[in-house]
Structures are given as structure tokens and as C-alpha cells.
Amino acid sequence: KSSYRSRLSHEEEVFDKTPNPKFKWSLFFSLLWEDIFYLLGAILAALGAAVVNIQIPLMLGDLTNIVTKFTSDALSGSETFLSEIRKPALKLLTLYGLQGLFTFVYISLLAVVGENLAYRLRKMLFHSLLEQDVEFFDKHKIGKLIDRLTTDVQEFKSSFKMTVSQGLKATVQTLGCVISLYLISPKLTLIMVGVLPIVIIGGTTWGAMLRTLSRDAQEEISKSTAIADEALGNIRTVRSFAMESKENQLYEAQVLKSANTSIRLGYGIGMFQGLANVFLNSLVLGSLFGGGWLISTQELKAGDLISFLVAIQMIERSMAQMSLLLGHVVRGLSAGARVFEFMDSKPLIPLQGGKRIPYHALIGDIHFKDVSFHYPSREQSVLRDFSLKIPGGKLVALVGLSGGGKSTIAVLLERFYDVTAGTVTIDGVDVRELDPAWLRGQAIGFINQEPVLFATSVMENIRYGKPTATDQEVIEAAKLANAHDFITGFPKGYNTVLGERGVTVSGGQKQRIAIARALIKNPSILILDEATSALDAESERIVQEALDKVVKGRTTLVIAHRLSTVRDADLIAVVSKGRIMEIGTHESLRRSKGLYWELIKKQELEEDIESK
Ligand code: ADP
Numbered sequence: 001k002s003s004y005r006s007r008l009s010h011e012e013e014v015f016d017k018t019p020n021p022k023f024k025w026s027l028f029f030s031l032l033w034e035d036i037f038y039l040l041g042a043i044l045a046a047l048g049a050a051v052v053n054i055q056i057p058l059m060l061g062d063l064t065n066i067v068t069k070f071t072s073d074a075l076s077g078s079e080t081f082l083s084e085i086r087k088p089a090l091k092l093l094t095l096y097g098l099q100g101l102f103t104f105v106y107i108s109l110l111a112v113v114g115e116n117l118a119y120r121l122r123k124m125l126f127h128s129l130l131e132q133d134v135e136f137f138d139k140h141k142i143g144k145l146i147d148r149l150t151t152d153v154q155e156f157k158s159s160f161k162m163t164v165s166q167g168l169k170a171t172v173q174t175l176g177c178v179i180s181l182y183l184i185s186p187k188l189t190l191i192m193v194g195v196l197p198i199v200i201i202g203g204t205t206w207g208a209m210l211r212t213l214s215r216d217a218q219e220e221i222s223k224s225t226a227i228a229d230e231a232l233g234n235i236r237t238v239r240s241f242a243m244e245s246k247e248n249q250l251y252e253a254q255v256l257k258s259a260n261t262s263i264r265l266g267y268g269i270g271m272f273q274g275l276a277n278v279f280l281n282s283l284v285l286g287s288l289f290g291g292g293w294l295i296s297t298q299e300l301k302a303g304d305l306i307s308f309l310v311a312i313q314m315i316e317r318s319m320a321q322m323s324l325l326l327g328h329v330v331r332g333l334s335a336g337a338r339v340f341e342f343m344d345s346k347p348l349i350p351l352q353g354g355k356r357i358p359y360h361a362l363i364g365d366i367h368f369k370d371v372s373f374h375y376p377s378r379e380q381s382v383l384r385d386f387s388l389k390i391p392g393g394k395l396v397a398l399v400g401l402s403g404g405g406k407s408t409i410a411v412l413l414e415r416f417y418d419v420t421a422g423t424v425t426i427d428g429v430d431v432r433e434l435d436p437a438w439l440r441g442q443a444i445g446f447i448n449q450e451p452v453l454f455a456t457s458v459m460e461n462i463r464y465g466k467p468t469a470t471d472q473e474v475i476e477a478a479k480l481a482n483a484h485d486f487i488t489g490f491p492k493g494y495n496t497v498l499g500e501r502g503v504t505v506s507g508g509q510k511q512r513i514a515i516a517r518a519l520i521k522n523p524s525i526l527i528l529d530e531a532t533s534a535l536d537a538e539s540e541r542i543v544q545e546a547l548d549k550v551v552k553g554r555t556t557l558v559i560a561h562r563l564s565t566v567r568d569a570d571l572i573a574v575v576s577k578g579r580i581m582e583i584g585t586h587e588s589l590r591r592s593k594g595l596y597w598e599l600i601k602k603q604e605l606e607e608d609i610e611s612k
Helices: 002-015 025-033 036-069 078-130 134-139 142-184 186-233 235-240 244-296 302-341 406-413 436-443 458-463 471-480 484-489 507-519 537-550 586-592 595-611
Strands: 366-374 381-390 395-399 421-426 444-447 525-529 555-559 571-576 579-584
Touching: 025 036, 025 078, 025 302, 036 078, 036 142, 036 302, 078 142, 142 186, 142 302, 186 235, 186 244, 186 302, 235 244, 244 302, 366 406, 381 406, 381 421, 381 579, 395 406, 406 525, 406 555, 436 444, 444 507, 458 471, 458 507, 471 484, 471 507, 471 537, 484 507, 507 537, 571 586, 571 595, 579 586, 579 595, 586 595
Parallel strands: 395 555, 395 571, 444 525, 525 555
Antiparallel strands: 366 381, 366 421, 571 579
């Protein structure tokens, strides 16, 4: 059991290093400022509703006083009753109407403010997330980031709205009603207010206890979810070790634990509610008793007692709202803090700005000079004093066992990360001085092992490489990538929608669409990251043919898995542990019988075994 727990907590540790971000008030107010008039309108309307609500008990009391006059024999006759009751009744009706109007206004205006706020938060957060450094995404789980855009914004918005409307209303109503109580009968009020501190202290202590219990219960539930998730998500592993009964036991024990905690919470809530009911009802009885006493001594009228009772009820309701609100405020603040955390964080590597080399002047000479590098999320160095020259228009292949640092070399050229020491230059210009938008958007075409296509048409997927491209340019790129024929073979041709609910394409087809997408920018530099390793032999041949065509005239860096595909490379570098161990042509390396030769032997052996 402990192994699960440690595994899960470890994961959290790695990914979420800032579990308690601060709420950024100034950012929040600056966002709110744009809707200040709507907000003020909403606040005024909520205050108006509260003030009207305070009047209602008093009016009810007045009405009651009139009604009770007619219980004695002295006054009678429906006409006198109607004439007496008309004015206060109409006034009360007006108050009800006003109350309805204010409620409509504050809820609507708050909806406007809340939705505008959520819109701006989402827009800014997404914008900011999209420009974060690649290392940021090594550190944060995508799911958690999406949560900030969705549930956290939602929660923040609703607690903000609730705080403004309910909080304001409840506070004003409580204060107003206490004042009314006092005006009606200072004596009775003092008695009631006297018991208040006891209740408040008791209530908050109990409430705090319940909150702790509720948090515990939540935690137990998420633990059991994690176990189920892990077991079902890795069903093949579970099955292959025949661990079903062990997983069952684990899950069952955890679910039972969580049920027990929730039951205890249930007892706590039940007891709390029960006692609260007894107390609240006693309050009514107490008022009736004390009020009755005062009526009997002619100090109070019956209507005043009604006002008193209704006002007490309003206070009760307002205080209940406030106590609920407290939880919302706490949760809203932490949700808001999560939303705000990355909203104004600036990436180290900007998305644009810097030098551009004009297309006709770009030769494509690449030079890695004494490069050292470790990923920001890890201490371990990946490249040490790595140097490599790729002359313009040549094809250099990197080979070697996996983990040697080949892909890292490619991402440094794209400047997904900055080097720790040394330089990477293109035509003698440090990539740190070049405009990243130009570097990635125009200069370099990147085709990786498992290309990602978006759930849109083939046409748009290829155009992703150059948004300004015409249909004709897309088709030309597809032809160059050996993709035109199979695309036109689809019933809807270039308008075929891929991915979710769309057509699924084979690995080789996907790869060729990705090649077309990279080619449409007409990049001077191409990076092929094990571009053919995930394919079967036939698809690999077709993709390879397309690649052979497109590398001509471009500086190309190939990260090769299968050595057979890079025999014709101008240079082959064997990379191991972040260094070049050997470099030369296929022939020269083979003759020197070093690492490259060993790799060839090893791969031939593997292919032999595979084909048998
Ligand atoms: P190759 O392409 O030769 O297989 P890589 O460049 O992918 O090698 O990996 C080199 C080393 O860097 C490995 O130890 C790998 O675990 C580590 N590494 C790769 N990508 C990351 C990353 N995003 N964050 C941290 N470490 C990484």
C-alpha cells in the first residue's frame, strides 16, 4: 500500500513545485476595472435589495398592528379595514416589486461582470501558457494546466459573483435587521444578542472540525481514484503479473477507508444540523416568550413582535449565507491564485524578435561549438563540449544508442532550450540573436518520429506550415511529399477531416502529410528525427523516397534509427553520452571498425532475428 502512496506523492512533487501560489490582487483589480460601471451597478442594486429587505419586516409589523386592531370589538366593518390597510399594503407591494427589480438588476449585471472576467482570464492565461518555454511544459502536467483554464476559472468566477452579491446583501441585511430589532425593542434585542457569542464560537469550532473531516474524506476519495486509475490504466501490466486480486484488495481497503471517513463526516454534519435547528427554533420560542411577556406589560405591540420574528429569521438566513460564503471565498481565492499564477509569467526565450537572414542570403551553415547542456528540469548534463559543423546544403546523420543526446541536439538548433555553455550558430549568427519566429516558422523544417496532425482538413493541416499558402502551394507541397495521390484518393480529397471522428490515416500517410507541412515553408534547414522508424517496410520505402527528394539543396540533420537509411549521408556522427565518438562517411567509418561498425553489426543481427 505504501508503494502506491509514495509513487503518487512523488509524482505531485516533481510536477507541481508551487502548490500554494499567491493571489494577485493588483492583477485582479486591473482586470475588474474594465467593468467597473457594471460592477458598481451590481453593487448598488444588491445594496438596494438588502435595504428593501430590511424594510419588509417592519412593514409586516405595521400591517399586523392594523389587523390586530380589528380583533377587538371596538372597531369593525370591512370598509374601515380596507381604507386602513390600503396604504401599508400598497407600500409593501411596492417593496416586493422593488426587491424583485433590484434582484434582477444585480444578478444580470454580475453575470456580465463575471463572464467578462472569465473571458479575460481565459484569454490571457491561454495566451501566456502558449508562449511559455518548452521547459515549462516539462515541469507542469498538461491536465493541471487545462484545469486552470476550465474548472479554476469557473470556480473563481462563481465565488466572485457570490461574494459580491450574497456577501454584500447578507452583511447589510444582518446589520440592518439588528438595528431594526433594537429600534423595535432594545430589551428583547439585548437578550437575543447576549446568546450570540456562545453560538458563534460553538458554530465556528464545529465548522472547522467538519471542514477538516471533509478534506480528509476528499483525500481518501482521490486516493482510491488514483488506485483505480492506475490499475485500469495499466491493465496489461496488471494482467501479465496476475495481480488482479491484489489490486482488488488495495482498492477495496481504500474505498472502505474513504467510506468510513465520509460516514464520520455524515455524523458530524447531522449533529451540527440537529443542534442548529434546536437552537434556531428556541430562538423563535424565546422571542415569542419574551415578546409575549412585554406585550402583557404593554411595552410591545403584537405587530412589533411579528416584525421582530421576521427580522430574526432574516438575520438567521443572512448568517447562514455568510457561513457558506466563507468556504466559497477560501476556495475562490485559491482557484483564483492558480489562474493568476502563470498569467503574467514571461518566458525566458521570447517567441519573436531578433535577426532574420534573408532567404537568398541564407546558406544554412550550422555550427555547434563547445556546447554543454542539461535540461532545466534535471541536473544531469546531456551534452558536454559538443562540437559539430554541418556545411550548408549537406546532410549529416547522427547515430548512436538511444539516450545519447541526438534529439537534444535537434531541439537546441530549434532553440526550444538555450545552451548552458557554448554556442549554436547558423551562418555564423548565434541562434539566440535570431528571431525565433523566423527560425522555427521559416528557416527550419522539423519532421519527427510521431507527427501530430490536427483534427481539421488535410488542406489545413498542410497549410499549418505556412498560413498564407494558397491551395495550389499546398498541393505542390503534397506532391513533393508523395502525398498527393493518396489524398486525392480520399472521397473528399484535400477536404478530408482527420483525427477525432474524422478519417484515420495510416502511419506512412500521416508522415507524408507531415512532410508536406514542413516543406510548404520551403525551409533551408531540415531536421528529420527518426522520421521513418515507426513504419513498416513498405511505408518506410515510400516515405524515404519522398525524403530523398526533399533533402536536396537543404542543410539536413537526420537523427537516424536505422543505419541503412543514412548510408549516403555526407557525414555520419556517432553520438554517445553527449559527445561525438566518431565522425566520417559510411565507408570510412566502416573501414575503421569502430563504434559505427559495431552498431551496424548489432543492427544486422537484430534484423536477421526479426526476419526469421
Ligand atoms: P537520443 O535522441 O539520443 O535518444 P535524447 O536527446 O532524447 O537522446 O536524450 C538524452 C538525455 O536527455 C536522456 O538521458 C533523456 O532522458 C534526457 N532528456 C530528453 N528529453 C528530456 C526532457 N524534456 N527533460 C529532461 N530530460 C530529458
